[in-house]
Amino acid sequence: MNLKDNHLLNVADRAKDLLEREGLDALIASSAENVYYLSGQPSVFMYTFRMSEAAFAVVFRDPGRNSILIMSEFEASGLPEVIPGFDIVTYPQWIDLDDPFGMRKDLFTGERPDAPRPDAALAALAETLPASGLTAGAVVAAELGGMRGGTRALLAERLPLLRWAEAAPLFTALRARKTGFEIAQLRESCAISEEALSAAVQDIAAGVTAAELAAAFRIAATRRCFGFSERFATISVGPQFAPASVYSPHRAAPGDIIKFDVGADVQGYGADIARTFALGEPGDAAKRAYAALRPGHDRMLELVGPGVPMAAVFAEGMQVIRRSGLPDYNRGHLGHSIGLALATEEAPFFSAADTTVLEPNMVVCIETPYYGYGVGSVMIEDMLLITENGNERLNKLTRDLVVL
Amino acid sequence: MNLKDNHLLNVADRAKDLLEREGLDALIASSAENVYYLSGQPSVFMYTFRMSEAAFAVVFRDPGRNSILIMSEFEASGLPEVIPGFDIVTYPQWIDLDDPFGMRKDLFTGERPDAPRPDAALAALAETLPASGLTAGAVVAAELGGMRGGTRALLAERLPLLRWAEAAPLFTALRARKTGFEIAQLRESCAISEEALSAAVQDIAAGVTAAELAAAFRIAATRRCFGFSERFATISVGPQFAPASVYSPHRAAPGDIIKFDVGADVQGYGADIARTFALGEPGDAAKRAYAALRPGHDRMLELVGPGVPMAAVFAEGMQVIRRSGLPDYNRGHLGHSIGLALATEEAPFFSAADTTVLEPNMVVCIETPYYGYGVGSVMIEDMLLITENGNERLNKLTRDLVVL
Structure with a gap:
């Protein structure tokens, strides 16, 4: 196993252990650094274009459950075909993608938004989480203080049955020890x-x-x-x-x-x-x-x-x-x-x-x-x-x- | 008057006109771009170090009232002595500043925070605004959707007598026409x-x-x-x-x-x-x-x-x-x-x-x-x-x- 795969496995293991110890059900990353930290995949919309919450990564306490990476279809076109331990969920942007050689089975053909929508990734997260084994009352740690006010309000609105905890101290603890x-x-x-x-x-x-x-x-x-x-x-x-x-x-x-x-x-x-x-x-x-x-x-x-x-x-x-x-x-x-x-x-x-x-x-x-x-x-x-x-x-x- | 001073005067005039037209009492900038847009002073903590809401700029509808720039003492040490039309309010950071030649009358000598405090600038804003002629019920436009959830919650908590409106459409309208x-x-x-x-x-x-x-x-x-x-x-x-x-x-x-x-x-x-x-x-x-x-x-x-x-x-x-x-x-x-x-x-x-x-x-x-x-x-x-x-x-x- 290469150094980076080993790193990601180590991060996932320690994250799951920490969730277990803290009595939490899932950990959501919404900052450029923490999405990359959990998934190994950097979002250029977040790093370069500084768009907040353009991607999310979710790790579950359940050792048998895959993590989730939510990323725009345009960015995700550059991801490796398989990211070990991750399911990839994409959402459409204003950017058209063509497939003249029929290389993709999942080409998006619906109506595209006319411009960047700050809550597009969050909408995909809200649609994805309920199918991830989180039942009513599950406690989810998210970067509440660091995410935009609009995102924080929408999280509560779109996922009313979940309970929320601040993830910042968990990321501090995880990230302080390096792989x-x-x-x-x-x-x-x-x-x-x-x-x-x-x-x-x-x-x-x-x-x-x-x-x-x-x-x-x-x-x-x-x-x-x-x-x-x-x-x-x-x-x-x-x-x-x-x-x-x-x-x-x-x-x-x-x-x-x-x-x-x-x-x-x-x-x-x-x-x-x-x-x-x-x-x-x-x-x-x-x-x-x-x-x-x-x-x-x-x-x-x-x-x-x-x-x-x-x-x-x-x-x-x-x-x-x-x-x-x-x-x-x-x-x-x-x-x-x-x-x-x-x-x-x-x-x-x-x-x-x-x-x-x-x-x-x-x-x-x-x-x-x-x-x-x-x-x-x-x-x-x-x-x-x-x-x-x-x-x-x-x-x-x-x-x-x-x-x- | 030079090109940049002329620009800032034009921005302030148009902002006051827009506040008048929309029935708003003040406009608060909290993003890197909009703080710079209103004040002409870029925050390196926001542009380079990507710290959210490390500085604020406030423009009032009242034509006779100076605007306010809130910036950390460390950054503010590089500001021009006078910014036309602006009062400068600083807040202390973890960074010590010395004055061996007695050049400053306002040297901070109190206890410094031990590390970056994400709400330090907001605390300074909350202390400053009540003295700025905004009475109970005044309506203030701020970048509510774009600021961090923690900042948005603290704004409401620390300034409970103000009413809030989303500033994003105002900044779009102002910024679309260039000086x-x-x-x-x-x-x-x-x-x-x-x-x-x-x-x-x-x-x-x-x-x-x-x-x-x-x-x-x-x-x-x-x-x-x-x-x-x-x-x-x-x-x-x-x-x-x-x-x-x-x-x-x-x-x-x-x-x-x-x-x-x-x-x-x-x-x-x-x-x-x-x-x-x-x-x-x-x-x-x-x-x-x-x-x-x-x-x-x-x-x-x-x-x-x-x-x-x-x-x-x-x-x-x-x-x-x-x-x-x-x-x-x-x-x-x-x-x-x-x-x-x-x-x-x-x-x-x-x-x-x-x-x-x-x-x-x-x-x-x-x-x-x-x-x-x-x-x-x-x-x-x-x-x-x-x-x-x-x-x-x-x-x-x-x-x-x-x-x-």
Whole structure:
């Protein structure tokens, strides 16, 4: 069995176990990431065109019952003929499909909607679920808080006999522990992100802008890999540290600090790494920030391992940073789980409130970002795989503040 | 006054007029596109990190009342000091901001949340609105169907004295008519998309994959412009026409048709254009499809102009295509408005059901896509600006099926 099939089997098994343990009957995924996580099939309407709930994946507690993938007929035309353990249900879109050679037995010939219908996939879900062995009163976990208000209202209206629970904590628990397939994607994403970052660093010179460095990163990453999305390239040059859709026109000048916080997408999985550079000798405020962050960061890298509470890592990191020169450092978390999330950061977090204890096969980021008015951004971020005995650092680049 | 300030003034004026006409007291934007549309300020947390409702923009019917932009403190650090006609309200995130040189009077020093809170911006909105002159019973239009279920529920809970209306039709009406700023962005996006498409076409040769052509398009587009998002590059090589997050491994072979349906992002505005190529002589099915689509497409290009109902253009295009060789062509629409939508296509549509009559300053796409099992995709798509007397074609590339 290949790595991906093994991954999907593992996800399905753990999902069914979790449903059993929580007394739930089914788990419905409605976000781009979770539909892909359960089914192995990404929806381009969700990833690229950002249409909410254009596909659903449903896993049942019943070990003998196939899972269901609901996807538009147009997208489904690209699916493998068989997805092990899944039944595929399609719904028509506004897009005509022709079959001049009579290759399909199931060609849709009815009336098509005139335009995208935001509830088309949900209508297919509502028609499909009652035939899936869910009886009145069955409790179904769905992404209630994350789905659109319209979808949430229609779910209740169209399936009035089901009871609903929030699925977010279940997906957090499932996704935090990675399979071999997932670790392979994250490892490659980290390597590509470091390569592309290093390629962009070659362009650092007086006069360069953040937009130019971000373009250099994107071009280098795209040369290596074509992912599901562009992920992110949050690059600052000089004092302006705000994340930007329209980059600051500031051109690099001597003494500027230059921060890369970037990630490339590999099969839907994305790295989140950061390194900081200076164009000539940086100012005292940037040096003081780096001198405080670095020992805290390094201390956390040492601490991370199986059995360690994430809150303990946070507490130690904050303490070291505060006593090393940033007494008022006031950040909510110093790292997070990493995987499929298009928002990049995902739960659990290295924060005071998180009760998660690290386990083998979790992949996490440790980050120590500093943003100072009149200074800019100083940041280190590393990806770590939790192993049986400690951690494996996925990053290879130096954590030093590199003066160019 | 510059083009963008003029645009924002025009949008605010038209929004206030529309609220007056509809008897509504305020309009709340909560999607990435509409927050940017009303305020001129894009949220990177929404565009890049896809966090829903991380920012809000509110316009009031009262002509004397400033609009409100709610944005996280971290993002807001990059805003201009003054946004004409707007008050800025910020909320704290998990991200620490330092002020070593005492540059800010408003530095947040309270307790930060430990991680992203999906309702942080909404909490700020709920605290701000009651002081904005909205009295009990005021009717507020918000993107109810599009916002997350959690946000919709909290809105009702936190602001129980307001009444709510769906804002989607208002935004459709406002956004369909473009300002000079918007037309300039769309014109540039179309030009960059054609340039990048032409650059990628240079790579068409036996053995090339869709992923390689998509990467070539993206790299060429990124060289010309750094937009808010990557928009899309839906490219098919040979018979596999499904849109893909993971591209088909198929390598181009003689007779394959190759379709580019692409758009680059310029300041949040995105083109949507398509052209088709063949690697050597294409098969009969592809030739027949092109021969049917082309006259229908060209007829629609002639018809489009002010005062013309979009449904009439659709009816005529379908009739010509069906009688030119594709009698069963069954598509829901043959084009759409184009602008900010990350989903690319936006209302109104060239469809049987749409009642919109074209007006000057609308920018629309005319498209005639064919997807055939065993054939692949044949497609032409053009962008048109509606003028006082007819239309201006923004595309310069030939609409011919180019045999390479």
